[in-house]
Amino acid sequence: MPMNLAFLASHGGSAARHLTTACRAGELDATPVALISNNSRSPALEWAREEGLQTSHLSSARYPDPDELDAAILQVLREADADLLILSGYMRELGPRVLNAYAGRVLNIHPSLLPSHGGRGMYGDRVHRAVLEAGDTRSGATVHLVTAGIDEGPRLAQQEVPVRPGDTLEKLKARVQAIESELMLRAVQELVAELKPKEART
Template structure:
């Protein structure tokens, strides 16, 4: 069995897409060993609980400094020893120590076609606001490996989504999730689990 750990911060819609893909057999021989959130109020933790998945909150607010938080998160990940760590809407920068400890074993979903609208400051609605401001006709989502940079790791899979007249950041965000993120994140997990990505 290929074990993954999902790191989440909010509603957990990408987590839900992975859970569904495992349940309906789109992803085979994969189990979510644990879900970890930096936010105790994240609905993603409720989704994990409802699916019978071990879950916990490790919040930076519980520590006197960021180094202690990073160490606690690293210790937890080491104890779980997953085959893959999936950042499924995790709004915390991963420390270099974690990246080094799990080299080529961490993936992230980003709501644009990298290299567009990515890097420092580009997350959540800000990505879609920037795309609309620039006037692009096509946007999308990217799953990539996590390295020491921000959104700079090797690209695994991308999917394009049309920008429609009258879109605002929220309608565009929803369409990118539905037409791209929820499709390619489970697909990337499946590809990695089956040795299709090196």
């Protein structure tokens, strides 16, 4: 049986879109089942509804208590029978309930070669700016398992891109973004293949 994928997204949800396309093209032995967003105006929510995924808007505005938000997210994931959780540009930290329930099954992609330029407050343009300011000659993207430590989980896949002389933030960002979707797909394919034999034994 294919594994069920759920997604957390705050904005466009590019990873969710790419993985869903791969599932439906037979490139990934999984089924997209749900998308949760903390942003009611997220384009990812609209897209997920059109694709027939279960959708939920769960935010700190609706659940001011972080523990209640954590529990609400976990409830949606369990109702959707999700096996893997993919963070697709999700701009919030996960709580201990979700992290414990899905230990080893939550993936995120970070726009640098971790452990460089990771950690709290390092996301999006801040990462690319830090790479340029550090004078690095290479950057890239890293897919990692999500743990309680920000960007500290085991690294599953990395791919480098060059930092070229005269690069602007936008040029470097575009170069990194160009590799992210396929890198995430390869990491999910490998994790699904690794977990499937274990699922068969349980």
